[in-house]
Amino acid sequence: MIGREIAVAVKSGGSDSNNNGKLREVIAKAKANNMPNDTIDRSIKKAAGAGDGVVYENITYEGYGPNGVAVIVEVLTDNRNRAAANVRNAFTKGGGNMGTSGCVSFLFDEKGLIVIDKEEIETDEDELMMMAVEAGAEDFGVEEDCYEVTTAPDDFEKVREALEANGIPMMNAEVTMIPQTYTVLNSDEDIKKMNKLLDLLDDDDDVRNVYNNWDEM
Known part of the structure; x- marks a missing residue:
């Protein structure tokens, strides 16, 4: 992909x-x-140098998983009909349903997210935070095994380049969709269906990114 x-x-x-x-x-x-x-x-x-005539297009689908979990699916495909059918099938088999454009995207914020493995760097935490903030980061989070640097989408590239220039290795660096709120699934059946939905989307070669607000606790 x-x-x-x-x-x-x-x-x-x-x-x-x-x-x-x-x-x-x-x-x-x-x-x-x-x-x-x-x-x-x-x-x-x-x-x-490609001249094969294949044209890919980005398409975003939105919908709901079990118990109203919000799901956004981004695809990159050369066949719009195939992509739509496969995504709809995943929602159906996963106990959810595909919605209309904009039905859940308002529940997410588009942000740049850079994840840094604590074991991969020797830089002091405070120094790393100052480095990120001075480059334009909005937030600096400390998790158990990593640091998370959050940026506005337009500032992502300059923050990433600043960290890279300082030799900071990154586990992941991309513009993503971060949920504003999360939905809990309490029943084993709903959890099983949600996992099936995500597995089907993960197995689809056209699917580029999947975002959801499931709180896996």
């Missing part, structure tokens, strides 16, 4: 990452997912 995202970014903004912010963002995501540099370079070169 990351290779497909690289192809779309190159086709929309060119193969020079210095002049293509979207491509820089996808490259950062690829590196955070341990994609080798030579694989990234090959994907960019392949996309730059």
Whole structure:
């Protein structure tokens, strides 16, 4: 899927990452997912010279899982009808239903999120926080095994680049959707259905991202 995202970014903004912010963002995501540099370079070169006529489009679907759990599904597909049918099928089999555009997106905030593994860095926590805040981060969170740097979407790239320039390794770095509130599933049946919904979406090659507000406690 990351290779497909690289192809779309190159086709929309060119193969020079210095002049293509979207491509820089996808490259950062690829590196955070341990994609080798030579694989990234090959994907960019392949996309730059591609002439196969395949056109991918980004589509966002929204809906509800069991007990009204809000779900957003982002797909990158060359077949809109196939994508819609597969996503609808996942919602149905997962005990939910696909809704209309905008039905749940207002329950999420779009944010840049950078996750840093505590064991991978030697930088002091306070120093790292100041580094992130001075670069433009909105928030700096401390979890059990990692740090989470949150940014406005427009500031994500400059914060990521500032941390990268200071040699900070990142477990994950992407613009994502963060729930404002969470929904608890109390019954085993609802939990089983929700897991089935997420598994079906995860197995779909067209699905790029899935966001939900399920509180797994």
